[in-house]
Amino acid sequence: MFVPEEFNFYIYRQKQRDGTESDSMHLAPIDWILIGLYMLFAIGVGIFYSRKASQNIDEFFVSGRNLPWWIAGTSMVATTFAADTPLFVSGVIATEGIAGNWLWWNLAATHVMATLFFARLWHRSGILTDLELLDIRYSGRPARVLRGFRSLWEGILLNCIVMGWVMLAMLKILGVFVDWPKWSTLGVLLAVALSYSIMSGFWGVVMTDVLQFAIAMSASIGLAIIVVDKSGGMTAIKTQLYTMYADKADDILNFVPQVGSSYLPLTTFVAFIAVNWWATKLADGGNYLAQRMFSAKDEKHSFFATLWFTIAHYCLRPWPWIVVGLATMVVFPNLPDPEVGYPKMVLKFLPSGLLGLMLVSFLAAFMSTIDTQVNWGTSILLNDFYKAFLRRGKSDRHYVTASRAISLLLLILGTVTAALMQTIKGGWELFYGMSAGIGGVYIARWFWWRVNAWSEIAAWVSSAVVYSALYLYNQHHPTELYTV
DSSP states (O other), X not given: OOOOGGGGSSOOOEXXXXXXXXXXXXXXXXXXXXXXXXXXXXXXXXXXXXXXXXXXXXXXXXGGGOBOHHHHHHHHHHHTOOTHHHHHHHHHHHXXXXXXXXXXXXXXXXXXXXXXXXXXXXXXXXXXXXXXHHHHHOOHHHHHHHHHHHHHIIIIIIHHHHHHHHHHHHHHHHHHHOOSOHHHHHHHHHHHHHHHHHHHHHHHHHHHHHXXXXXXXXXXXXXXXXXXXXXXXXXXXXHHHHHHHTTHHHXXXXXXXXXXXXXXXHHHXXXXXXXXXXXXXXXXXXXXXXXXXXXXXXXXXXXXXXXXXXXXXXXXXXXXXXXXXXXXXXXXXXXXXXXXXXXXXXXXXXXXXXXXXXXXXXHHHHHHXXXXXXXXXXXXXXXXXXXXXXXXXXXXXXXHHHHXXXXXXXXXXXXXXXXXXXXXXXXXXXXXXXXXXXXXXXXXXXXXXXXXXXXXXXXXXXXXXXXXXXXXXOTTOTTTTOOO
């Protein structure tokens, strides 16, 4: 098998004490400086905004509803770029080709719909969490039960699944990059993320997101440029793919799967574009995206924030990862765990400085997603369960203090989930499978008066029951994600 000599450049390995070579990363002083500067920035943001965030829960959870569109929108992009995302994309390309990304590309239609129809409506509602809409849209005991149920189901169960796969991704990254104790290092990162998020609330989340997005894009584009340059260009990469994978190379490179594809079945692709985009639980732009719509200055800023997110998320951000993912199949073919291909490429190709910048981007992406999940999860547990059912009419100081305690509890539960989880993709499938099919009800409730609280309850229960039955019947069922 021929691999261009240029692929052997930029190998940075640390000699172990026994004289053998280790695949771990050797950090130069500039790399340590970059890591230290970002950590100081994150803590500094937490301290700077701590007084403002402590005023009331509006400041703590939606930044006083005063964010410009570019900050709110960039925060949407940054928080959907977790440390697991490039690993996932690299793994998907290795197992399902470029077309495998339609697992999440199909959601572009979801976010276009959210931009055009729901961004202004979410902001106009004047609510603190998307679950608060249930008391406005519906009435009576079923609405209260639904609000309480969803606050616990989404705030704890689904939220911890997300935090679990994000932490698992970070453990994999640390295992490739460094010789440090993985769980101890993860604990330090979690402590930093928790400290600035409980001090500054949503202010700290969005302000660190802006820098995180800039770092992550710079690092991923830089890696893609270096990889392509040192491999002789994209033509050389494609040539090697055809040499190594023969007829399967077409399936790897196709943007849309063909009939008889050995990677992504055409029926699965059709299910993605015909069903998944409107059936997902985020069909109307709820959860942490809605939180950023609430935080915008006005309806116009909410609209442009969601528009900027949709463009950046699908048109700008993924292509450097895809380029590196294709090159990974040449440099590291047949990896037992294809999800570690991306960090292996980072370790192989990037020089000091850029290596540190990439590691900072992983650390920042990890903390960005964790702080978002903690802050958003806390917002619905506080506003839609604790405040709505347990402690009504308390002071703002009381609710902010309770929010900080709930944040700590959520992070502990998320860490336990990570310890039990085996694969990143498995976490994705569990999350989407347990909530598949309910998006149609979420869309209809905005336009059809006959939709009531029982409609949502039935959607949630049937989704969980049918997915669980499919999983128990056959763990590799090809339609696991689609329960309707």
